[in-house]
Amino acid sequence: MRAFNRDNLKHAIRSSVRRVYEAQTTTPDLYRNTLDCFSAAIDSVVQGISLDDWLLQERERQIQKTKQNAIGSLHEEVMGSIDGVENLPVGNLIDVICHRKRIVAEIKNKHNTTKGNHKVTIYRDLVKAVEKYPGYTGYYVEVLPLKTAVYNEQFVPSDNQISARLPARDDIRKIDGRSFYALLTDEKNALDELYRELPTLVAEIINEEFGTQLKSDAVTSSAAFDFNFTKAYGKK
Template identity: 35%
Template sequence: MSYLAYISDEKFEELVASILTIGLNRKQSVEQDFEKNVIDPFATIFDAAISGFHHETWKESEMIRQCQKTLTNHIGALHQKVLGSVDGWEDLYVGGEVDLKSDQHQVIAEIKNKHNTLTGGRLADEYQSLLDKVSKKSSTYYGYTAYFVTIIPKTPERFNVSFTPSDRSTGAKVAAHEHVRTIDGASFYELVTGRPHALQEFYQALPVVIEHLMQTRFGEETFTIPDKDAFAAYFTTAFG
C-alpha cells in the first residue's frame, strides 16, 4: 500500500529523507559547536528560574530549540515540494517567480508554513506581487488565479477568500480581486489533490515513512517515534 495516493512512494521518501538529513546534520553541529557559541548568560538565568530546569536539562532543551528552528525553515519547502509532485503541478523552487504553479489549472501559489511567517506591510507586498502576475497582460500568468497559502492557519477554520491585507501607507485594506485569494493549508491540499483529507493523510504518513527511513537509510534499526498519538493531537488542534 502506498504512503500517499497523490505522489509516488519513491518521491515521498526522497523528500522526507532530505529533511531528516538536514535535521540530523544540524543536531550534530549543534552538539559539536554548542560550547563555542556565545550563550546569553542573562537569558539562561531567567530560563532556569522560570522553567525550573537544571543546567543539563536546559542545555538539552536549548539544543532541541536550535535544531527545531532549522527544521521549521525547511518545512514550508517540504510542503511546496510535495504539492509540486502532484500530477499537473510544478514546484518552481527557491528563487522562482512563484513557489508553485499549474498551467493545467491556471493557478499560481505562494506557500508560507505558518500564519505569522509574514506580517504587516510584507503581506501587502505579497498581494501586489500576485496581483501584478495575474492582472498584467504582459505577465506569463495573466488570467490565472493566485493563492497566498498559509499551511498552518491562525485558527482551525478552513477558508478560501479574497486576499485583502492592509496597505502599508494607508492602513486600509487593499481592494479585493477575484483572482487573488488566500487559503489555509488543508483547503489548498484538497484543491491540488482533489482529496478532502489530503493534508491529514500526509501527516499520518509521516511517522511511517520516517521510521522506515531511520531504520533502513540512517542505521537506526530499532528506531520508533515515541508518543505518536500524543503528538498527533497537535494536528487536531491546528486543523480541527
C-alpha cells in the same frame, strides 16, 4: 496513497528529513556566534537553575530550531511531488506553480507566520505572478489555519502606508492548507492522507540513509496523533 505518488513524495522530502536527523545527532557550538553571557546569567537565575543546566537547555533549543528550519519548506517539497506541480527555487516571486490548474502560490506553514507588512509584499508578488501568467489565480496559503478555519477567499491585506486595504481581486486569494491540498490533488482528504503516511515515510528514509531501525508505530498509535490533527483542522 490516492492523492500522492508515494515514491515521488518520499524522494521530495528525503533531503529535509536527512537534515532533521543530522540536527538531532549534532551538538551545536553555543559560542560560534558569541553567546549572550548577560542573558544566560539572568535567565538562569529567573528559572532557578544552574548555568550548566541552562547551557544544556540552550543546546536543546538550538537543535530544535535547526530542525524547524530544516522542515520549513516541507509543504513546498510535498506539493512539488504532485503531478503537474513545480516547487520553485528560492528567490522566485512564488513558491509553487501548477500550469495544469492555472495556479501560482505562496506557501506559509502557519496562519501567524506572516506579519502585516509582509502580507502586502506577498499580495504584490502574487499580482506580478498572475500578470506574468494571465488567467492564473494566485493563492496565499496558510497550511495551518487559525482555529480550524476553512476558507478560500479574496486576499486583501491592509497596507499601513496608505492606511487602507489593497484592492480586492478574485484572482488573488487566501486559502487554508487542507483546502489547497484538495485543490491541487482533486482529493478532499489529501492532507489527512499526507499526515497519516508521513511518520512511516520519515522512519523509512532515516533507516535507509543512516542504517537505523526506527519505527513510527509509537507515534501513529498514540491518541495524541489524531487529537493534534483534529485540533488543527477540526473533524471531517
